[in-house]
Amino acid sequence: YINLYGEDITQRRKTEKEVAWVARDLRQVIETVNAPIIGVDVKGLLNEWNQKAADITGYSRDEVLGRNLIEDFIGDDYKALLQEVSDKTLKGEETASVEFSLYTKDGQQVTILFNATARRDASGNIIGVFGIGQDISERKRIEQMKSDFVSLTSHELRTPLTSIRGYVDLILDGDAGGISKEQREFLGIVSQNTQRLETLINDVLDIEKIESGRIKMRQEKVNFSEIVEDCVNTFKVMAKSKGLKLEKEIKATQIDVLGDSDRLSQVFSNLLSDAIKYTKEGRVKVTVQVKGKFVSVTVEDTGIGMSQEDLSRIFTGFFRSDNSYVRKTTGTGLGLSIAKATIEKHNGDIRVESKLGVGTKFEVILPLLKEAKKVD
Structure with a gap:
């Protein structure tokens, strides 16, 4: 079978x-x-x-x-x-x-x-x-061209501006002889606008370096409380001239972080300057405290506040609100985008909450020194 x-x-x-x-x-x-x-x-x-x-x-x-x-x-x-x-x-x-x-x-x-x-x-x-x-070769080429153009243009603008400002200051100091009250007023306007243009150039250079990754951040032990306190002291005169209270509450005299003290000072100078600039009356309060493994700094004001639409764009470069009060003040619209990029380079975060007509509150959070070293 x-x-x-x-x-x-x-x-x-x-x-x-x-x-x-x-x-x-x-x-x-x-x-x-x-x-x-x-x-x-x-x-x-x-x-x-x-x-x-x-x-x-x-x-x-x-x-x-x-x-x-x-x-x-x-x-x-x-x-x-x-x-x-x-x-x-x-x-x-x-x-x-x-x-x-x-x-x-x-x-x-x-x-x-x-x-x-x-x-x-x-x-x-x-x-x-x-x-x-x-x-992304073409994109990188265009980015490099933009970077080169910004650097060259900024340098070419800065050189004559430095000369203009220097000679205006000499005239205001009387080195070229006596000047009338009207001449002093006009020269003061020239000097003020020269400073504004210098600030714009510096901001444009900063944002270009950040976007291209060429900005250098020092990594060193810094006392964060001291940085914030120095910034508050710097802006006391500006606040007083507007009749505003500038309050501070620093809950520890020694709070160490890892970072670049100059860049961090720039961040809080921008935040304080804006808070004072956009507050008509009331106060600006700065609070520094430790939250677990992080340090938190809040800058809170009783200013004009922002709409929800403006809040969504607040960290965008060159953004300025259509609010009539904002338009009357000077500014480049770059300060907050630089601040955000700087804090992120420090492995931190920056947050904002605001209500139109009530005020604005910014909070910066950074890892404490020992935690920053782990991240680094």
Whole structure:
């Protein structure tokens, strides 16, 4: 006798066919998507290189597969960074966007913004790194042009302004002989507006450095209470001239943080200046206190306040409210955007709450020294 055994594999064949179709469709998407897709195995050897990556670099898929991505194609300034990202991704850690330069076949470099993720097999084991990128070379070129233009223009404006202000001050001091009351008034207006233009130039330079990542922040132990107290003392005269009460409540004389004392002073000078400037009557109060692992500083006023629409845009560069009182005062609209960027560079946060016609309250939160060192 002959026994025959069979198995109906119709469903399995159907499933295999569907998987093949999905794989083909996925390959087609990878090859036609308008973004470079790059993949490496656990040794860092390239095993994925789509058509867009080939178009950007000039290297075909066959020319790169099996070669080491970092050693053969990444700019020297980015090798260590990309190796760190690769190591973390292979451990299953989430990785945010990373920027690096990629060599092209003709020896040039293109800048790629890349999102990496772990590549896994059917059992869930990590077998490599896979990601999709974006060619941002043109954007970086435009950013550099803007940066160069701002720096050059600001320098060319600052030089004659310094000369104008210097000679105006000499005339006001009587070094060029006596001047009439009317002449003194006119020269005072020139001097005041020269200072305003100098402030605008300095603010524009600061915001450009922050946006381009070129701003340097010192990392040193500073007494935060002392910084705030010095700023409050500086603005006592300004507050008194408007008939305002300037109150302070510093709950500890020594609160140490890690940061740049000059930049932090600039932040609180901006906050105090605005609070006094936009308060017609009442008071401005500054409170410093420790909250757990952080120090909190609030600057609260009884000023004109802000609408919800203005609140949503308050940290935007060059933003100034349409409020008639605001329009009557001088300002660049850059102070708060600089303050926010500076505090974030210190691993802190700045918050605001306000009610139109009632007042505004800003709060700055920074990690205490020991916590800041951990973050650093």
